[in-house]
Amino acid sequence: MTRDALELDRRLELIAVPGIPLIEPGDDLMTMIVEALRALGEPLESDKAVVVVTSKVLSRAQGRFVDVSTVQPSAHAHELAAITGKDPRVVELIVSEAESVSRAARGVLVVRHKLGFVSANAGIDESNARPKQAAEGSGPWFLLMPLDPDGAARELRARIREQLGVSVGVVITDSHGRPFRIGTVGAAIGVAGVPAVWDQRGRSDLHGRKLEITMTAFADQLAAAADLVAGQASEGRPVVLVRGLSFVPDENASARALVRPAEQDLYA
């Protein structure tokens, strides 16, 4: 990304997009978002707007629900369940979504998800997870992370361009806990159009010295900002429009660019 700091925009707006209902498996989420943006009636400028969508609604639309009572825990899941004190069936779900285990301790299971990011419980979420058509007495139901969030972001970007005639960035977000710090923050797990990382390497500061901090986690900061208006308790605000943020479009953007490979990570 070659955007110069001097071109940074002076005013950014974040708008929680109304009109997205509770999403059920099979719902045409992309059309719902396009229509909600159209109904919002806010002017959109190409390469100056980003649509931020929580992964939870994407997971729901994809039908990523699992009835935990149907899960058979492996020996590995039983071991980790003994360490963590978690339900072995839930642990089985977590490890089946994971590439590797980062930390296991009482009440804590941090894994590297197959999508690359490291988070507690592979992002698997019980709260709000029951699908409408769940049979009486079934469950408890859990919701897995969406499949191919980068692809979903690209699809939404293409649909918005097609239907509304503007090129926007798209970021799919999840809430992650972190080492060292208390509380969750929004993080980008899918990206399209907008750079995931803003690379300032080679640029100089006001004194002509090479910049030391040169890689900004641009899409993660968008995810964190959007979380301020999206909230977490309700699923009624899963889409946030960010306006007034110029960026150089990146057709090859991927949230994978935000993932430090395990072998380069001192905390893996």
Add this chain to the structure above:
Amino acid sequence: MTRDALELDRRLELIAVPGIPLIEPGDDLMTMIVEALRALGEPLESDKAVVVVTSKVLSRAQGRFVDVSTVQPSAHAHELAAITGKDPRVVELIVSEAESVSRAARGVLVVRHKLGFVSANAGIDESNARPKQAAEGSGPWFLLMPLDPDGAARELRARIREQLGVSVGVVITDSHGRPFRIGTVGAAIGVAGVPAVWDQRGRSDLHGRKLEITMTAFADQLAAAADLVAGQASEGRPVVLVRGLSFVPDENASARALVRPAEQDLYA
């Protein structure tokens, strides 16, 4: 913080506040910020606005410059310098600001700062660090983190209330790298008025189930959002006004609430 998700604001605005010059030691930063906010002329509502300030300008105003050529490295600094490949005098500065070393490797020195947060190089920054009155041939100059950023945040909140008649939140920010992920994000190292962590424990989701994700790093998300408009390369935009974010004021807020104690941290 007891704010309900249903009361979340629909529209958030972030404005880079113009008119803050390059800050030099002894400058009355607080007055400069108050006057820049006054000149901005944007209406401010109590408990609905947050002023976000980068730690760098606070450090500069506090005169936290060190001429590295005057630093005598200890034996411990020499050891860490050999591991990291860094200048032993810079390492001495880093460890003198640190409570403990988290990781040392080639090119990397991550420490727990005395202020509590964990970051690379104790947040000590070379770029842009030269003070105006530096003698010819002195340096290189480095800039340490500010003293008592919570106190500075409280002071700015008090000054804004006194001079402009509104109660705003204040967040002092730094840019932090992170385990697992590429790129830096804004993080809160000083907080006043606005809750550092938004605690939703005890609240229920749409299905009446207790929420699993219950602690949001509210001030960190504000810091990340502000960084989108503040940028990093220039020191010309160190103050960002966030409008339209209701919060229950917290007179005892502290950025320490965002720090996970080392003994509870699986990655310490």
